[in-house]
Amino acid sequence: MRVSKFKTCRQILENVWQTKKLTQKQQKILSKARKKTNKAGEFSQKLQAIKKLSIFYGNLPVKKVAKKTYTYLDKQKSLLLLMEKRLDILLVRMNFCSTIFTARQLISHKKICVNNQIILRPSFQVSSGDLISIQQNCKSTIKQNIRYNRIFKNKPSHLEVNYQTLMAVLLYEPQQIQFPYHIDLDVLN
Structure with missing residues (x-):
């Protein structure tokens, strides 16, 4: 896996490119990083969730994912509808x-x-x-x-x-x- 893609994996603490396998060295680095940040704060968890959504939807800018206007009471359903109806x-x-x-x-x-x-x-x-x-x-x-x-x-x-x-x-x-x-x-x- 290229270094830039692994850098993203390190930020999120998970292999987000499921088609690519991590090397043993990369897996060790990720497991050490997970141990250090087991008690992540609420802001950190929210930022990681937004970054994962951004990666899943083709590196859509984080600002577009985070600041969508929600039309339903349920933010999850609204975000899903807005993203999944894109051409x-x-x-x-x-x-x-x-x-x-x-x-x-x-x-x-x-x-x-x-x-x-x-x-x-x-x-x-x-x-x-x-x-x-x-x-x-x-x-x-x-x-x-x-x-x-x-x-x-x-x-x-x-x-x-x-x-x-x-x-x-x-x-x-x-x-x-x-x-x-x-x-x-x-x-x-």
């Missing part, structure tokens, strides 16, 4: 892109349409019932990526995806998301 996040959940960065690149290159209109903002909020499609000149590349990566793991139930036509519909607002590592969302309240 770049939905492209990854539909397995059209393997990372959030490739999804953002597709959007910036005018390859993604929502309701037959080209969208240029990765932070575009998709509503229930919106049709997400891919431009015709980009479909072959994405189909090859889907075949090559074989990333048909856990597709969320709130999406209806047709991999033949590369179109998808957001059926309803997401209710729950599985994080690959532990994030204590109760601290954010």
Whole structure:
């Protein structure tokens, strides 16, 4: 694992890149750091939870994660809805892109349409019932990526995806998301 990625792991005291394994030396460093900070304060726990969310959502700036306007009484549900309805996040959940960065690149290159209109903002909020499609000149590349990566793991139930036509519909607002590592969302309240 590169040093910069391990530095982030040391700040959070957990391996946030689940696809990469830590070396034995890195594991020892993390375990020593965990022992030193077993009694972390409330501010430290909140900061770690926000940083983990930021990493999970493609290094979204911490300010954007921390200062979202909450529309529901439950902050956790509101944050989940705001983040999971973003266009770049939905492209990854539909397995059209393997990372959030490739999804953002597709959007910036005018390859993604929502309701037959080209969208240029990765932070575009998709509503229930919106049709997400891919431009015709980009479909072959994405189909090859889907075949090559074989990333048909856990597709969320709130999406209806047709991999033949590369179109998808957001059926309803997401209710729950599985994080690959532990994030204590109760601290954010």
